[in-house]
Amino acid sequence: MKALVLTEYKHFELQDLPRPQPGPTDVLVKVQAVGICGSDVHGMDGSSGRRIPPIVMGHEASGIIVETGDSVKKWQVGDRVTFDSTVYPLDDWYSRRGQYNLSDGREVLGVSTPDFRRQGAFAEFIVVPQHILYQIPDNVSYTQAALVEPVAVALHAVSLTPIQVNDSAVVVGAGMIGLFIIQALKLAGCGSIIAVDLDDDRLDLALKLGATVAINAGRQDVTAEVQALTNGRGADVSFEVVGIAPSVKTAIDCVRKGATVTLVGNLSKSVDVSLQAIVTRQLRLQGSCAINGEYEAALALISSGKINVEAILSAEVPLDKGASWFQRLYEKEKGLLKVVLKP
Numbered sequence: 001m002k003a004l005v006l007t008e009y010k011h012f013e014l015q016d017l018p019r020p021q022p023g024p025t026d027v028l029v030k031v032q033a034v035g036i037c038g039s040d041v042h043g044m045d046g047s048s049g050r051r052i053p054p055i056v057m058g059h060e061a062s063g064i065i066v067e068t069g070d071s072v073k074k075w076q077v078g079d080r081v082t083f084d085s086t087v088y089p090l091d092d093w094y095s096r097r098g099q100y101n102l103s104d105g106r107e108v109l110g111v112s113t114p115d116f117r118r119q120g121a122f123a124e125f126i127v128v129p130q131h132i133l134y135q136i137p138d139n140v141s142y143t144q145a146a147l148v149e150p151v152a153v154a155l156h157a158v159s160l161t162p163i164q165v166n167d168s169a170v171v172v173g174a175g176m177i178g179l180f181i182i183q184a185l186k187l188a189g190c191g192s193i194i195a196v197d198l199d200d201d202r203l204d205l206a207l208k209l210g211a212t213v214a215i216n217a218g219r220q221d222v223t224a225e226v227q228a229l230t231n232g233r234g235a236d237v238s239f240e241v242v243g244i245a246p247s248v249k250t251a252i253d254c255v256r257k258g259a260t261v262t263l264v265g266n267l268s269k270s271v272d273v274s275l276q277a278i279v280t281r282q283l284r285l286q287g288s289c290a291i292n293g294e295y296e297a298a299l300a301l302i303s304s305g306k307i308n309v310e311a312i313l314s315a316e317v318p319l320d321k322g323a324s325w326f327q328r329l330y331e332k333e334k335g336l337l338k339v340v341l342k343p
């Protein structure tokens with residue numbers, strides 16, 4: 001099969017690899033669409049430490065089942081499916097508590113670390129265990145289904161955050177996940193959704209997708225603007241969706257006392273925060289890790305049109321053009337948000 005392989009940092013090759021074989025509880029999926037995630041772009045240069053070459057990346061995907069393992073009963077050849085990015089053990093202590101995203105021994109498709117290597121979906125075929133599969137609704141395309149994973153990441157972050165009807169929310173970072181969080185916050189009943197970014201085009205898109213206010217952090221005082229919009233108190237909740245020190249500081253500074261700050265971005269391995277600002281204002285800081293059962297809801301919201309995934313889609317291109325599009329994303333080409341590869 002053809003596969004796009006990161007053979008060394010910043011270098012891809014389209015290679016012929018052996019077609020993977022499903023185990024007894026696995027299925028073989030013929031990939032129809034696979035998105036390039038921001039974590040893949042950051043991983044290609046080695047900065048994240050989670051894409052050690054050689055590796056076939058790709059964890060946002062959809063396709064058709066073409067072969068099933070001997071013990072697979074529910075799924076059939078020809079089924080249209082997408083799948084979780086996390087491969088988790090069913091008998092783990094965390095999985096049994098309903099927190100499979102935190103399970104010991106979990107692996108992520110298309111990721112390689114010193115602890116594990118799991119080939120991903122930038123290929124014609126991929127093997128996945130049956131328990132991470134989800135049926136694609138008839139009115140959802142393969143491309144739309146390949147974007148379910150980032151929608152589910154956004155839904156997980158919102159589900160962890162205490163939100164009341166008409167609350168005010170700040171989303172720091174209007175990239176793909178941030179734009180999906182904005183849509184989810186609108187569905188959750190937030191009355192004021194404030195998008196913060198440095199890119200005017202992304203802020204314009206945020207307004208189209210449900211944000212009530214857009215603030216350019218490069219030209220405006222975010223904290224002052226948010227306070228002016230919230231009776232001088234600050235927002236009820238905030239989401240940090242970048243993962244760098246300045247945006248974490250912004251997410252903390254713009255909320256009211258007693259608020260919750262949900263951290264989704266993890267670009268930097270560590271950041272400095274003001275302990276006094278957190279303790280004396282009784283803030284709750286929490287991380288949001290991946291997905292924990294939100295796939296079904298994400299598919300339903302896409303199917304119903306309540307979540308718009310196509311608004312963030314920039315291009316659909318053949319797998320053999322993947323290397324050049326990775327480079328364009330790496331160079332932060334203006335206007336480029338989400339690229340989907342078609343094996």
